Amino acid sequence: xKCKKCSKTAVIRLIQxxxxxxxxxxxxxxxxxxQRTITEYSMIQKDDRVLVAVSGGKDSxxxxxxxxxxxxxxxxxxxxxxxxxxxxNVISDFAVKMSRxxxxxxxxxxxxxxxxPEVAKLIRRxxxxxxxxxxxxxxxxxxxxxxxxxxxxxxxxxxxxxxLLGNLLNWNLEYLQRQAPFMPKTHxxxxxxxxxxxxxxEKEIYVYAMxxxxxxxxERCPFSKDASSLRYKSLxxxxxxxxxxxxxxxxxxxxxxxxxxxxxxxxxxxVTCGYPTTTDxxxxxxxxxxxxxxxxxxxx
Ligand code: AMP
Ligand code: ZN
Ligand code: ZN
Numbered sequence: 001x002k003c004k005k006c007s008k009t010a011v012i013r014l015i016q017x018x019x020x021x022x023x024x025x026x027x028x029x030x031x032x033x034x035q036r037t038i039t040e041y042s043m044i045q046k047d048d049r050v051l052v053a054v055s056g057g058k059d060s061x062x063x064x065x066x067x068x069x070x071x072x073x074x075x076x077x078x079x080x081x082x083x084x085x086x087x088x089n090v091i092s093d094f095a096v097k098m099s100r101x102x103x104x105x106x107x108x109x110x111x112x113x114x115x116x117p118e119v120a121k122l123i124r125r126x127x128x129x130x131x132x133x134x135x136x137x138x139x140x141x142x143x144x145x146x147x148x149x150x151x152x153x154x155x156x157x158x159x160x161x162x163x164l165l166g167n168l169l170n171w172n173l174e175y176l177q178r179q180a181p182f183m184p185k186t187h188x189x190x191x192x193x194x195x196x197x198x199x200x201x202e203k204e205i206y207v208y209a210m211x212x213x214x215x216x217x218x219e220r221c222p223f224s225k226d227a228s229s230l231r232y233k234s235l236x237x238x239x240x241x242x243x244x245x246x247x248x249x250x251x252x253x254x255x256x257x258x259x260x261x262x263x264x265x266x267x268x269x270x271v272t273c274g275y276p277t278t279t280d281x282x283x284x285x286x287x288x289x290x291x292x293x294x295x296x297x298x299x300x
Contacts, residue, residue, distance in 0.1 A: 001013055002020065003020060003022035003025050004019045004021065005021065005022070005025045006022060006024075006025060008022035009022060010022055011023050011026060011207065011211070012026050012203075012204070012207050015244035015245075016201075016240070016244050016245040016247070016248050018244075023211050026207065026211070027208065027211060027212070030066075030200065030204060030208045033200060034066050034067075034070070034196050034197065034200070035070055037181065037196050037197075037198065037199055038194075038196055041182040041194070042182070043150070043152075043181075043182050043194040043196060044067075044072055044150060044152075044194070044196075045149075046071075046072075047073070048072070048073065048149040048150050049073055049075075049147065049148045049149050049150075050067060050072050050073060050075075050148065050149065050150045050151075050152055051074070051075055051076075051077050051139075051142070051146070051148040051150070051151050051191075052064045052067065052074050052075070052076050052077065052152050053076075053077050053079070053135075053139050053152065053153045053154070054076040054077065054078050054091055054102070054154075055217075056078070056088075056090055056091050056216060056217040057154065057216055057217060058202075058206055058209045058214070058216040058218070059154030059155070059156050059159075059202075059205055060153065060154035061091070061209065061214050061215065061216045062154070062197075062205050062208055062209045062212075062214055062216075063152065063153075063154045063196060064094075064098070064100070065094075065098070065212065065214050066196075067152070068098050074100055075100055075101040075102065075103065075148075076091065076095055076100060076101070076102040076103065077102075077103045077105065077139065077142055077143070077151075078091055078103070078105070079105050079107060079134075079138055079139065080104060080105065080107060080108075081107050081115065081116040081135065082106075082107060082108060082114075082115025082116050082118070083115070083116055083117060083127075083131070083221060083222070083223065084219070084221070084222060090215050090216070090217060092104075094214075094215055103142065105138055105142055107138065110134075110138065110288075111134070111288070111291060112291055112292065112295060116130055117223070119134075119291055122291060122294045122295070123287065123290045123291060127223040128223055128227060130287070131223070133283055133284060133287060134284070134287075137275070137283075137284040139151055139153075140189075140190060140191055141275065143191040144189050144190075144191050148191060149191070149192065150191065150192045150193070150194055151191050151193050151194075152193070152194045152195065152196060153193070153194075153195055154195075155195040155197060155198060156198065156200055156202055156205055157197075157198060157199060157200055157201045157202075157247055157248070157251060158201055158202045158233055158236070158237075158247070159229075160179065160195070160251055161232075161236055161247045161250050161251050162229045162230075162232035162233045162236060163175075163179060163229065164176070164179065164250065164254055165232045165236065165250075166228060166229060166232050181194065181195050181196075181198045181255075186267075187267050189269075189274070189275050189276055198251070199248075199251075201247070236250075268280055270282035270285055272285040272288075273285050
């Protein structure tokens with residue numbers, strides 16, 4: 001297999017694009033793809049202060065690396081959810097190597113001293129949904145309070161198409177309306193959010209990370225083992241083998257539907273914390289209330 005650009009031995013074959021690249025040309029293709037996505041959706045302006053949500057996985061570490069290489073002003077944010085052993089050393093060493101700041105936020109400070117799994121057990125909710133709610137709320141809060149213009153996450157094409165399939169199977173249109181690669185600021189306390197890796201697959205990100213010696217944690221979260229998103233991913237991978245390009249087509253056509261809710265919807269300010277909500281109290285504050293009630297009951 002030869003590189004389509006220079007005829008050197010290819011390191012990766014991209015069936016969905018009917019092409020193959022050597023290391024040098026794959027790196028060039030990968031970075032151009034991210035820059036094109038940023039430009040196409042007007043995600044980042046040159047002087048924007050960008051906060052990269054870094055979990056330590058290959059996607060967010062690669063995203064951070066490429067955004068720096070492209071010249072954007074970034075800092076990292078790691079939310080310590082208390083799940084498993086915190087691998088912050090890998091991330092903080094990487095931040096030092098790139099001369100970028102890393103903020104580490106411990107969820108316990110916001111949850112009466114409890115970790116995410118402890119909260120989930122106490123209020124009898126699935127760990128993944130509790131974890132998602134906490135991470136989304138804190139990412140926005142930290143980005144807003146520290147004056148960032150944009151929050152970026154490492155969601156890739158495989159994440160997006162599995163989310164798309166799952167939400168279509170359940171006709172969860174409300175979720176799909178919020179799945180855009182770029183969500184502009186719709187309220188003074190909601191920071192704009194972007195996913196610059198949406199057109200790249202897990203395989204492409206993995207190969208780029210390896211070629212550039214980007215450190216990352218490959219361990220999966222112990223709570224997501226049975227998650228239906230993994231089943232959708234494996235189903236979509238099988239479809240992709242039979243019909244290359246399925247994932248790209250599926251996501252591209254979805255983008256064309258323009259289903260996304262880009263306009264400001266009427267939002268209230270949470271009576272407890274002041275962050276936007278569609279009701280009178282936001283779901284994070286309602287969760288905190290349930291924690292306090294459950295702790296009170298335990299004490300009695
Ligand atoms: P996940 O929801 O685990 O698939 O992660 C999607 C994206 O969210 C990652 O690529 C990161 O950008 C971000 N993310 C996930 N977990 C964390 C975390 N603990 N701290 C900061 N960012 C995170
Ligand atoms: Zn080449
Ligand atoms: Zn609130």
